[in-house]
Amino acid sequence: MKLVVVLSALLLLSLVAVSSAEEFDFFYLVQQWPGSFCDTKKGCCFPDTGKPATDFGIHGLWPNYAKCKTRGELDGALEMVTKRKKKCWPENCNSERLKLWEIKDLVTELDANWPTLACKGGKSIEFWTHEWEKHGTCSNLDQHGYFATALGFKARHNLTGILADAGIVPSDSETYFLSSIRDAIKQGTGFTANLECNRGVAGETQLFQVYQCIDRAGENLIDCPLPMQGNCKDRVQLPAF
Numbered sequence: 093m094k095l096v097v098v099l100s101a102l103l104l105l106s107l108v109a110v111s112s113a114e115e116f117d118f119f120y121l122v123q124q125w126p127g128s129f130c131d132t133k134k135g136c137c138f139p140d141t142g143k144p145a146t147d148f149g150i151h152g153l154w155p156n157y158a159k160c161k162t163r164g165e166l167d168g169a170l171e172m173v174t175k176r177k178k179k180c181w182p183e184n185c186n187s188e189r190l191k192l193w194e195i196k197d198l199v200t201e202l203d204a205n206w207p208t209l210a211c212k213g214g215k216s217i218e219f220w221t222h223e224w225e226k227h228g229t230c231s232n233l234d235q236h237g238y239f240a241t242a243l244g245f246k247a248r249h250n251l252t253g254i255l256a257d258a259g260i261v262p263s264d265s266e267t268y269f270l271s272s273i274r275d276a277i278k279q280g281t282g283f284t285a286n287l288e289c290n291r292g293v294a295g296e297t298q299l300f301q302v303y304q305c306i307d308r309a310g311e312n313l314i315d316c317p318l319p320m321q322g323n324c325k326d327r328v329q330l331p332a333f
């Protein structure tokens with residue numbers, strides 16, 4: 093009898109574990125060009141660890157749906173937290189807080205590769221906390237796994253180097269064909285990425301963020317399944333930083 097009760101409890105627990113796995117289709121690894129983040133009317137501030145390298149910085153690792161869900165397709169809890177008609181990614185999936193000790197062996201690497209540029213006191217951990225709470229809690233990864241996965245992909249595919257190999261280097265005067273950036277990333281990583289642009293202080297179009305796509309296990313790059321209206325033009329700048 094006892095055995096039956098224990099087995100039933102175990103079955104129930106495993107069902108809860110399975111049903112609490114977040115349903116999403118792929119990840120975006122979003123990396124940001126710091127020169128473009130800073131060269132806007134909002135400007136930027138350096139973190140308390142000093143000026144970041146002239147390199148892409150991680151913005152986040154974002155679970156995403158391949159097809160946006162309408163309100164009817166969302167469960168009740170999600171419907172209550174979203175006012176938008178469609179939801180294209182899950183966010184804030186639970187209330188688990190980021191614990192620094194969980195990622196303490198990654199902090200040096202995170203400081204170098206995932207720096208805050210917001211003018212909010214210079215603590216990069218506040219940026220990591222925001223990304224963990226909004227996106228990481230939906231990733232089916234634990235805290236260490238979430239940050240280590242993002243760092244691992246960034247290290248494997250050095251976007252700044254890939255662009256430099258194609259002659260695309262930071263400059264406040266040069267413009268580059270968007271297609272040449274797209275082709276360089278495809279050639280350098282083996283997969284298509286999505287590109288997002290912003291406008292500089294003088295209104296110029298600049299490459300802002302690169303969205304690489306990763307399978308839902310967080311293991312392999314894939315071709316990005318969704319096109320993106322990234323606010324780019326045929327020619328874009330990669331501003332100095």
Ligand code: AMP
Pocket residue numbers: 124129149151152207208209210219223226227
């Ligand atoms: P998300 O909520 O993940 O879509 O990210 C958007 C938020 O991240 C906005 O509040 C941005 O201001 C902030 N953000 C984007 N890039 C940076 C950065 N490099 N440093 C600090 N905050 C950032």
